[in-house]
Amino acid sequence: MSAVVTFIGYHDSGKTELVSRVVSNLKNLGHRVAVIKSSNEPGIAFDKEGTDTYKHRQAGADSVLFVGPDQMVLQTGPSHHSIITLAHRYFPDVDIVIGEGFKHARKIPKIEVRSNRDQDLRAEVHGVIAVVTDLDISGDYIFRMDEAPEIASFIEKRYIRERNKRPEKTSLLVNGRKIPIKEFIQDSLAGTVVGFVEALKLTDGIKEIEIRIRLTDRDTSAKE
Template sequence: MRIYGVTGWKNSGKTGLMERLVTEVSGRGFSVSTVKHAHHHFDVDQEGRDSWRHREAGARQVLLSSRKRMALMTELRGAPESSLEDLLARLDPVDLVLIEGYKRDRHPKIEAHRAATGQDLIAPGDQSVRAVASDSAGTLEVDRPVFDLDDTAGIADFVLREVGL
């Protein structure tokens, strides 16, 4: 399975870039899945719903299924967080998996960067960052390709070349 990441600091434009890349790449006929890392407690369930009640009662896994979708929720209950490799193994095969976050993992990635965050680039100290997408592309000095953050087609071309699609 081909994987490519979008990384960057908080409010750098990662999620917007991910959304645009999924639209662009899937619009070109490729199947795409995504993995998103969350740094905090999150819940995809709703308090009081049957599935929430099952988890609250102590179920380790709850599989919710309908004619339109299914969702598998796993409560770690003190177990360590799954590695990216383990999570990827759970996905159905697709042409490309786009990964948001996981900045410390070694897969190839593009860094989203907005000057307004005041954050330094990750790229200079991390060779797994293969390119930068920034709202200040013309002013960055970095030893790899730099794209305008809104150049979705150009970024998609780059990512697809990088993964051989």
């Protein structure tokens, strides 16, 4: 787990300027730095020039998370992780994550939006399950551009309801890549971790357990 230090003070006390300078210095020392900024005010703009979050990014913060009473916004650097990993890591509590782009993502169902008859992604990429277009084309699951409700129902029936029939109890990421595991292994892993937590007498009100394991060079070399 990352170390956490927070700067506090009244409004206009100079916190943002100080934090930005500290971030710059930590970056100069070769560290990866994230900033979490909180506010009690609704409607705060995120990452616009002159805002606190903008200053933190300009200072070199690798990631900035803004938490307000009406919103939470995360900005981070580029990632080479797959859309599956990004969805699992950042949005574990939603029913579905809708992407835009990622046409070459493996094992991801894709809905092609087409406005040009000569551009047929169904013939170029794997996993196209439907097409949205006002062109006169044939095929299974063809929707019109004004049929957003029908598209939403299609997604709900095919993916959300089906997933809810067999919810995932345990998920596993290794080096940022999600590893599919069978149900009996999910149950086994969950039972083992719950057993350890119960031994710590920390089970009151617990609905979810998260665990992250980071192996050192010594851990990996010991297995060789």
